[in-house]
Amino acid sequence: MKRSKEPIPNFHLPETARSGILINSSGEINKAGHDIHLPHRDEHYLLIMMFDGCFKALVDFKQFEVAGSAVALILPGQVHQVLEINKGKTVTISFDPLLVASELIPVLQSYFYKQTVLPEDDILFRELSALLQILIAKKDHHTKPIHAFVMHVTLQNMLALIACKIQSVNNAGTIEKRPALIVQQFKTLLQQSFRQLKKPSDYAKALHISVKHLNDTVKASTGFSVSFHIQQEIMLEARRLLYHSPLSVKETAYTLGYEDVVYFTRLFKKTTGLTPLSFRRQFSH
Incomplete structure (x- = not known):
């Protein structure tokens, strides 16, 4: 495409x-x-x-x-x-x-x-x-x-x-502590690379730590897994595109790095509770 x-x-x-x-x-x-x-x-x-x-x-x-x-x-x-x-x-x-x-x-x-x-x-x-x-x-x-x-x-x-x-x-005087630093580095990388990096292992490799260590650290700090944060970031961009642009669902999926539109639609509904088209209709009024 x-x-x-x-x-x-x-x-x-x-x-x-x-x-x-x-x-x-x-x-x-x-x-x-x-x-x-x-x-x-x-x-x-x-x-x-x-x-x-x-x-x-x-x-x-x-x-x-x-x-x-x-x-x-x-x-x-x-x-x-x-x-x-x-x-x-x-x-x-x-x-x-x-x-x-x-x-x-x-x-x-x-x-x-x-x-x-x-x-x-x-x-x-x-x-x-x-x-x-x-x-x-x-x-x-x-x-x-x-x-x-x-x-x-x-x-x-x-x-x-x-x-x-x-x-x-935030009482964040512990910014220098290793766990807090890992979480911030992960979030920064996520915001920069969510289109390309889709798996927790991608982020762990980029941060030079094990997947388990990254997931345990992020979950202990935020209450949610690395996969959850990745999905939330991607779905935020998906909502941006569906709401603010004329791109079709297929084009939106492609822009976000998904060739399988059915998978993208299923992931969007799992995350937001709506299909992409339902979301667009609901927020277009």
Whole structure:
């Protein structure tokens, strides 16, 4: 079967991004180069800082609404759309994944993959706001290497502060412990490779541990097996495609790496309780 073009619009950072970072404020948010009110995904991170007003969006079938001061992060690949923006001051920072320190990636993904908004924290918000001002001040001098370096370091500091908040919320001060590290590495790899890697043994091999050790560690931490997490990740993408794209069930299965449509349909129903067509009909109204 001939592969069709990307069924859900997938956007890169625009050429106007400075040193891998694009900062937009309030009215400029609608100048993203694409319609932010339609479902789409980005290949970059999107950090949202709201100072006042109201912001409502949908991220992977989960609606979130914030008012007043708030911090949110949308990860690369998450299907999202803005539902409503009321008057107020909002700043968005789009940035290349290459700018995120490897130590921070699993922490950010473990939290923001499940929820989009951080809990309220006035101290954190003031710290992030101060760093944001540095980013804004340096963005017009990005052609000078030292200024670009300052922007990158400042962004890293912002993400590190957010990661610290996540760890305090989750009491995750044990991030360095081996079991927690294995679980985070598995989840990161899963989000990146679920189209290609379908078996627990694939992930165990990539992480250089035994299948039993991986499964025992993941199940002890999350309550679910490695196979369960793999199925959930694949079925989330399946729902994205069925809801947001015109692909047929057969094309959806193929896009996800399944040549056997009957098997895919059976797996989808087992996971969601609906056949792919029933899901599409139910959510199209």
